[in-house]
Amino acid sequence: MASQEQTRPQRRDDGPDDTPEPTPPPAAGAARKADTDIDGILDEIDGVLESNAEEFVRGFVQKGGQ
Amino acid sequence: MTVRRVMGIETEYGISVPGNPTANPMLLSGQVVNAYATGRGIRAARASWDYADEQPLRDARGFEMGRHLAHPSQLTDEFDVEDPTLANVVLTNGARLYVDHAHPEYSSPEVTTPRDGVIWDRAGELIMREAVRRLSVQPPGVNLYKNNTDGKGSSYGTHENYLMSRRTPFGDIVRHLIPFFVVRQVMCGAGRVGIGTDSRGAGYQIASRSDFFEVEVGLETTLKRPIINTRDEPHAVADLYRRLHVIIGDANHCDVAGLLKLGTTSLVLGMIEDGFIREDLAVHRPVATLQAVSHDPTLQTKVELAGGSKLTAVQLLWRYFELAGQWLQSRYAGEPDSDTAEVMRWWETVLTHLEGDPLDARQEVDWVAKMAVLQGYQDRYDCGWDDPRLRAIDIQWSDVRAGKGIFHTLESSGRYVRLVAEDDVVAAVTTPPEDTRAWFRGQCLAKFPTEVVAASWDSVIFDLPGAPTMQRVPTLDPHRGTRAHVGAIIDAAPDATSLLAGLASVREAPTAPTAPTAPDDPNLP
Numbered sequence: 001m002a003s004q005e006q007t008r009p010q011r012r013d014d015g016p017d018d019t020p021e022p023t024p025p026p027a028a029g030a031a032r033k034a035d036t037d038i039d040g041i042l043d044e045i046d047g048v049l050e051s052n053a054e055e056f057v058r059g060f061v062q063k064g065g066q
Numbered sequence: 067m068t069v070r071r072v073m074g075i076e077t078e079y080g081i082s083v084p085g086n087p088t089a090n091p092m093l094l095s096g097q098v099v100n101a102y103a104t105g106r107g108i109r110a111a112r113a114s115w116d117y118a119d120e121q122p123l124r125d126a127r128g129f130e131m132g133r134h135l136a137h138p139s140q141l142t143d144e145f146d147v148e149d150p151t152l153a154n155v156v157l158t159n160g161a162r163l164y165v166d167h168a169h170p171e172y173s174s175p176e177v178t179t180p181r182d183g184v185i186w187d188r189a190g191e192l193i194m195r196e197a198v199r200r201l202s203v204q205p206p207g208v209n210l211y212k213n214n215t216d217g218k219g220s221s222y223g224t225h226e227n228y229l230m231s232r233r234t235p236f237g238d239i240v241r242h243l244i245p246f247f248v249v250r251q252v253m254c255g256a257g258r259v260g261i262g263t264d265s266r267g268a269g270y271q272i273a274s275r276s277d278f279f280e281v282e283v284g285l286e287t288t289l290k291r292p293i294i295n296t297r298d299e300p301h302a303v304a305d306l307y308r309r310l311h312v313i314i315g316d317a318n319h320c321d322v323a324g325l326l327k328l329g330t331t332s333l334v335l336g337m338i339e340d341g342f343i344r345e346d347l348a349v350h351r352p353v354a355t356l357q358a359v360s361h362d363p364t365l366q367t368k369v370e371l372a373g374g375s376k377l378t379a380v381q382l383l384w385r386y387f388e389l390a391g392q393w394l395q396s397r398y399a400g401e402p403d404s405d406t407a408e409v410m411r412w413w414e415t416v417l418t419h420l421e422g423d424p425l426d427a428r429q430e431v432d433w434v435a436k437m438a439v440l441q442g443y444q445d446r447y448d449c450g451w452d453d454p455r456l457r458a459i460d461i462q463w464s465d466v467r468a469g470k471g472i473f474h475t476l477e478s479s480g481r482y483v484r485l486v487a488e489d490d491v492v493a494a495v496t497t498p499p500e501d502t503r504a505w506f507r508g509q510c511l512a513k514f515p516t517e518v519v520a521a522s523w524d525s526v527i528f529d530l531p532g533a534p535t536m537q538r539v540p541t542l543d544p545h546r547g548t549r550a551h552v553g554a555i556i557d558a559a560p561d562a563t564s565l566l567a568g569l570a571s572v573r574e575a576p577t578a579p580t581a582p583t584a585p586d587d588p589n590l591p
Contacts, residue, residue, distance in 0.1 A: 037481075038442040044475055045439065045459060053458035059087040060461050062215075063168035065078040065222025066287040066313065 160504030506547030
């Protein structure tokens with residue numbers, strides 16, 4: 001079913017220069033960066049994550065909506 | 067024959083006060099709306115939503131629910147000016163910012179492309195971020211979350227709206243859309259820690275809302291939630307249009323997922339309107355299947371079609387993709403418009419990624435992005451899905467603050483595909499889309515804030531100096547009141563009185579819904 005030749009999305013001209021290429025096939029550089037960068041991601045999360053996770057989760061109580 | 071049609075997204079944000087889980091969410095939501103409105107010089111205290119044309123109990127199947135039978139939460143048109151928790155304003159970008167039950171809600175202006183849908187949806191997030199910043203001056207402040215569940219049994223919605231031709235039988239919509247909605251979540255689910263509405267099961271699932279759906283078709287939105295919602299409140303010329311109110315989606319942070327949510331749905335609706343889907347893709351036990359698909363991030367769960375064949379969710383989406391490709395080919399026999407082409411390219415890319423290793427879609431699809439992070443966290447700290455740190459990441463993922471929200475933190479270092487420029491999103495906070503009636507609404511608010519006393523999707527009401535009565539300008543055709551139609555008149559009007567005089571003298575003005583444009587193709591202005 002997925003035998004069609006894949007067309008790669010092209011970045012639109014109006015995008016900023018620092019946007020990542022919206023063409024991340026599995027083996028592309030951007031994706032590989034994400035693989036090797038999980039430690040960096042986790043470090044960033046540890047930097048912002050609420051210190052008392054249990055209390056934070058307990059405190060997030062919502063009323064139902066639509 | 068295109069992805070273009072009038073559409074929009076409304077999002078109820080999660081709300082909480084740090085350290086005070088019992089804070090009154092209705093009051094807090096009112097504070098959020100007031101904080102933003104006040105900061106922008108909008109008079110939030112005044113009644114500024116025109117409820118005259120709201121019909122929340124009208125059912126698309128052709129009847130109306132009695133008000134005495136309705137759950138109080140369904141009476142969305144009741145308005146009590148004495149209640150400060152019903153803060154409700156119209157913004158200069160054409161959006162509505164108000165308190166919906168216990169949540170602040172941002173309803174985007176009407177747009178005509180999925181790309182613009184993403185832009186004005188993200189503008190709503192900036193608006194909520196600004197409200198949080200304003201409230202933070204008084205600690206502990208109020209935090210807002212662009213998510214759809216607290217993981218404890220409550221859900222709140224992100225609804226899409228699509229303008230459709232009234233000619234399309236509602237039964238056709240139900241028949242062809244239910245199977246699509248059962249599987250659409252694998253392209254645009256937000257991801258969620260916990261199984262079951264109250265997360266009683268440990269695990270990770272694809273969509274945050276799937277466990278909250280109980281029936282296939284229905285009018286309710288807050289209980290017995292249906293896969294297809296039948297609210298028939300077109301906010302437009304009712305003989306020509308219906309507004310399909312889609313309640314099954316999740317709020318998105320990823321541009322690609324958001325684009326696909328709107329774009330692929332619009333294409334499927336286009337095929338339904340065109341009578342193009344001939345084969346029966348009906349899914350056996352749709353509600354149970356919706357949940358089974360959501361509970362399997364490996365994407366191996368089989369969906370059983372009524373005919374007996376079994377496909378994975380991705381395989382069924384390929385079927386819709388192929389149909390859309392054939393439909394476009396048969397109608398265009400060449401290049402579709404750029405918005406349609408963009409949606410088709412991303413649709414193919416994301417399905418290709420999902421059918422290999424789903425993690426390949428981690429820069430494009432919210433649930434995959436979140437899962438990749440959570441699995442990494444599990445590996446580092448050797449913890450299970452019931453670890454509160456994972457649930458905390460899940461919640462904080464959607465915090466709207468730039469320095470606190472985990473998605474925003476990771477996004478700022480370029481880890482996710484961005485389709486729209488931040489500058490465009492910032493502009494959309496104050497500027498309406500140019501190609502729908504939202505232009506007229508937003509520009510009136512921007513230019514004549516004193517004279518506009520109320521507005522709604524299909525009206526703008528003026529209180530003109532010296533006039534004996536208020537003047538209501540109906541905007542019943544979403545394709546009118548565009549910049550092309552009325553931009554010059556608005557620009558030329560030195561005051562609101564001149565504006566109304568100018569509108570009256572022009573046949574193309576949004577004041578005359580008697581001759582709506584293009585009844586044969588409501589998708590094109």
